[in-house]
Amino acid sequence: MSKIQKAPKPQEVQATIKEFTREFLGEVLEAELEEFLGYKKYERSDSDNYRNGYTPKSVKTTCGPIELLVPRDRKGEFEPQLIRKRQTMLDEIENQITALYAKGMSTRDIQEILSDMYGFDVSPSLISKITDRILPKIKEWQARPLKEKYFLLWIDCIFYNIREDGQVRKKAIYVVISIDLEGYKEILGFWIDGTESSRFWLGVLNDLKARGVRDVFIFSVDGLTGLDKAIEATFPKADIQRCVVHQIRNSLRYVSWKDKRELARDLKKVYGAPTLEVAEREFEDFSAKWGEKYPHVVKSWEANWEALTTFFRYPVEIRRVMYTTNIIESVNSKFRKATAGRRVFPTEESLLKCLYMAAMELERKWRRPIKDWPSIYAQLSILFEDRL
Template sequence: MTETTVTKKSKNPKAPKLFPDELIDQLLAQVQNRNAESVLGESGLAGQLKKQLAERMLAAELTHHLESEAEQGSAGNHRNGTSRKTVLTPNGELTLDIPRDRQATFEPQLVGKYQRRLAGFDDHVISMYARGMSVREIQAHLLELYGLEVLPDLISTVTDEVLAEVEQWQQRPLEAMYPIVYFDALRLKIRDEGTVRNKAVYLALGIRADGRKEVLGLWIEQTEGAKFWLKVFNELKNRGLHDILIAVVDGLRGFPEAIEAVFPAAQIQTCIVHLIRNSLNLASWKDRKPLATALRPIYQAASAEAAAAALEAFAQSEWGRKFPTVPAMWQRQWEQVIPFFAYPHEVRRIVYTTNAIESMHMQLRKIVKNRGHFPSDEAASKLLYLALRNIEKDWKMPPITWRQAVNQFAILFGERFTAAIS
């Protein structure tokens, strides 16, 4: 019996070699004590190679510049030695000898005349900031890993460059219609006029007609009310949003009056997830699981009438009598709970899902939890925007049940929905 060897094709085929092995061997032959630092470190072979490649490119740039001047009839310009310059890279400092010309008309492109940071350094700093590291932590990280002594002001300057991007993002055009928009708040401590205050960051998370999620914007405000929400809704409308089918909220003050003024056809739905969570917060840890089980017949009821009966039964039950504030809380918000029971199962699952808003808030809280407070609204906006940008990278697919929900949205909302997907 003969053995047969099966060779599987690699899913990740090797990239073609950029340099021949002979050249690599010649370079390695110049390294006496071969170790990771002497070969790959900034002071080793890789660092020297990076320096020489950059200087060769700069020399070629100057050659091209002088030849172009000569072709255009500008004679008399020549090379004029070099000037030493140290720039910051994602892997540490890099000292380069920058070529000069006698008439000082040469403007290098690889490393600009006033450039002190190479491409990649800023992205590296912003990436650390987006993961919740403070300016001081980034400073310590750069010093420990790369030996870079970077002033806090430089790190702040790099991250402040994001503010223009935040403003552009906050003003970008939106879809004309979103089937569902979740409105919720995150509480932060922010310094304002010399005093650290508790402020709310209001977030709008939209579900597009194709089922994908999109953060529509963020707004920082100390107090909420109809006037604030009117400003938010008018801003959304000015950015191209003309219709919201279902607005999911958690008892935000002034919200119903404001949305009715700008988006009168929107159905306001109390966030069932928040209502359940707020109910459980009134109980001790050992009581939370049985209390959650006792509440389930209410929000899983087949109709509004059945849900009202289940709420009444809960109020008279052992758990309702033990926690009377729970049924009272549900009854106060009942008018905004009722629309939920008119939706078919497929739409309920989309509206109810905890993944949309809860996972986003959990990730944001994880990033901001180590911050004592933010020095300004802009600093908070900057970090939250960068965090949201990272979170949105994972939002590539709609919910699994979206395909089934589309037909139900079309039946429930007619042309308001179908016009957006046609």
């Protein structure tokens, strides 16, 4: 009766895989040099360049660190493609580092994961250098050509702590999110600036124009200083809608807890009205009821009334897109998740890397037009017939 063969131990399997990987990498490097020189090993040739021994090299892989012998040529012109000169880890590890960074993990977290999984140490500075390789992609993405016309652009602001000149400063990151004329969502770019001004916004909007944008039907904004004037100067035909949800939040910020629910219910009668005329009557009732107790709320709505009620010019299907913030909230939620592990960013570039990779993940999920797009486009084709 034959003996039952014992199953190999996990460490034995790992050692076998590691040795196979080492042999495979060595064979590929030999094949690369053979292709470069133009003749096989031990084959006679008239070439004045030939093999010249090996250089030992340690490479980090998913099997752990592997010691390799990299073949050389006499002239030193051979450039391996599988494992490039000065490369200390395989591309698969670098891709994993970039993916973990995109998920919001800090360089220290990634360092610990690689150590636990593969048994080698990677310094935080090396992790930063690896993720820095996407910086040229970010510049290319930020300057990419855009479509000529957009149905709707949201401009939103998020604040992050960034270290600058030895101090931690809170800086605003402005993000522009769009819906094109096919109903697809897209992030057009990020802009960093310490202060809001008409000049700054002119720069942002002219950047969009320089990248090909010729017309925007509607802007949805959050009362950012100087933005309305910049929009009027660069896209004079566009309607401007002040974000109703942000206005409600600002209104409730200084309202007593016991009054919040009732006041919010009364405000909903205003922005949820079927027509502008009904909204004006509801606001008169709202002012009479709450004006004495919360005059700042009433004054804020009065001051911004025209921009807050732009959406009443449009059919219901378009209104929902204009005054709801579902798309903005989904973007902000993704950005918060991607940056949750970092209270302070060492540089602006480190923050942009996180936001860019989060934006790429979002856009991979945005593969369908927004809800009710055929109905919305039918309305747009009538309202903007001369601009489509």
